Amino acid sequence: MSDREGLIFRSDYLGDTAAWRALAGLLEDTFDIDVTIMDRLGGPDPTTVPFGWFDETGACIANISAFSMPLVINGAFVRAAGLQSGAVRPSHRGRGLYRNVMEAAIDHCDAEGVEAILLLTDTPDLYGRYGFRTLAQHHFTGPAPTGGTAGQVRRLDMANDADITLLRRLLKARRPVSDRFAPLRQLEMFLFNASLMPDLRLDLIEENTVIAWQAGLDGSLDLMDIVGAQIPSLADIVASLKIEAASVTVRFAPDHLAWDGEAVLDEGEMALMLRSAKDLRPEHPFALPPMAEF
Ligand SMILES: CC(C)(COP(=O)(O)OP(=O)(O)OC[C@H]1O[C@@H](n2cnc3c(N)ncnc32)[C@H](O)[C@@H]1OP(=O)(O)O)[C@@H](O)C(=O)NCCC(=O)NCCS
Numbered sequence: 001m002s003d004r005e006g007l008i009f010r011s012d013y014l015g016d017t018a019a020w021r022a023l024a025g026l027l028e029d030t031f032d033i034d035v036t037i038m039d040r041l042g043g044p045d046p047t048t049v050p051f052g053w054f055d056e057t058g059a060c061i062a063n064i065s066a067f068s069m070p071l072v073i074n075g076a077f078v079r080a081a082g083l084q085s086g087a088v089r090p091s092h093r094g095r096g097l098y099r100n101v102m103e104a105a106i107d108h109c110d111a112e113g114v115e116a117i118l119l120l121t122d123t124p125d126l127y128g129r130y131g132f133r134t135l136a137q138h139h140f141t142g143p144a145p146t147g148g149t150a151g152q153v154r155r156l157d158m159a160n161d162a163d164i165t166l167l168r169r170l171l172k173a174r175r176p177v178s179d180r181f182a183p184l185r186q187l188e189m190f191l192f193n194a195s196l197m198p199d200l201r202l203d204l205i206e207e208n209t210v211i212a213w214q215a216g217l218d219g220s221l222d223l224m225d226i227v228g229a230q231i232p233s234l235a236d237i238v239a240s241l242k243i244e245a246a247s248v249t250v251r252f253a254p255d256h257l258a259w260d261g262e263a264v265l266d267e268g269e270m271a272l273m274l275r276s277a278k279d280l281r282p283e284h285p286f287a288l289p290p291m292a293e294f
Contacts (some may be wrong), residue, residue: 004095007053008054008056009053011052012050014048019058019060036041037195042143042191047068049065049067051065053133061088064082065083065085065086066104066227067084071116071184073281075180078116079114080116082294083188084294086101109173115277115280120271131275131277132275134273136265138266138285138287141247141248141262143248144220148233152207153204153205155203156203156204158202167190168191171190172187177225178252178253178256179253180286182289183292190225205236211227212225213227216249219244221237223278224289225252225290233258235259249261252286253284255284272288
């Protein structure tokens with residue numbers, strides 16, 4: 001234990017503001033990302049259980065956090081969790097701290113009866129040893145559908161607190177955006193990701209459905225997510241947003257959109273990895289919607 005001398009292990013510490021700030025410091029130093037902007041959006045996901053090592057000054061030295069992320073996979077409910085905020089300070093690497101917090105987080109998920117654990121990483125080699133395997137993701141492209149019915153549209157603004165309250169309400173009551181693979185509930189990361197995407201447009205159709213999208217160079221629709229109790233057809237979305245470009249890209253499986261696109265393998269740097277007791281994997285091409293990335 002000498003490598004851990006002077007360090008204190010803590011779990012489930014997010015209620016302690018100083019410890020939350022210390023974790024934010026570790027993530028800022030490691031990934032150059034400021035998670036404290038979540039404070040204005042309602043705070044981190046309340047299901048989050050972090051596992052970390054702290055030094056005597058209160059600095060967070062190592063961490064991984066588990067959070068509940070119920071999913072639909074192949075049309076069925078899956079009790080799933082995500083792992084995020086995994087890092088060890090350079091001064092303390094190579095001493096098994098990451099293995100220690102990973103094992104604590106996985107044991108916690110297993111004890112909670114979690115059926116599947118997900119993570120996103122640019123170093124998949126690090127996670128095979130814990131039983132994770134990579135799932136291929138796809139995006140979907142094709143001609144923009146025509147003949148849809150246009151609804152009333154209002155653009156939401158992430159700087160407006162009333163719009164955030166509205167988004168929170170719709171996110172709580174949303175239909176999963178796909179039956180092949182989608183989170184049932186993913187509120188905090190949606191808001192956090194939206195705050196970090198300057199080109200994202202959040203357009204509210206008929207006061208009840210938010211279309212999260214970006215415009216391609218030719219003004220085409222690059223669809224990130226749909227938040228509502230009903231999912232409109234892609235034709236109605238294209239008509240409502242007054243998209244005139246000929247093609248569309250959809251970043252999640254389009255099975256609710258009354259539209260078929262060609263599935264194109266994503267070759268980005270981040271791998272989506274899954275650990276489950278039985279061989280659980282989507283039967284058809286899919287992607288984790290970008291707004292749910294964690
Ligand atoms: C990756 C990181 C968390 C490892 O922390 P660490 O405390 O040095 O890891 P450990 O000492 O517990 O090593 C655990 C195992 O992972 C291996 N490992 C460490 N970094 C690795 C990497 N980049 N790729 C593959 N394996 C790696 C170690 O060899 C060790 O293997 P062993 O258990 O068979 O001996 C740390 O280097 C870090 O914070 N990096 C920057 C942030 C990052 O990449 N986070 C993960 C993103 S998803």
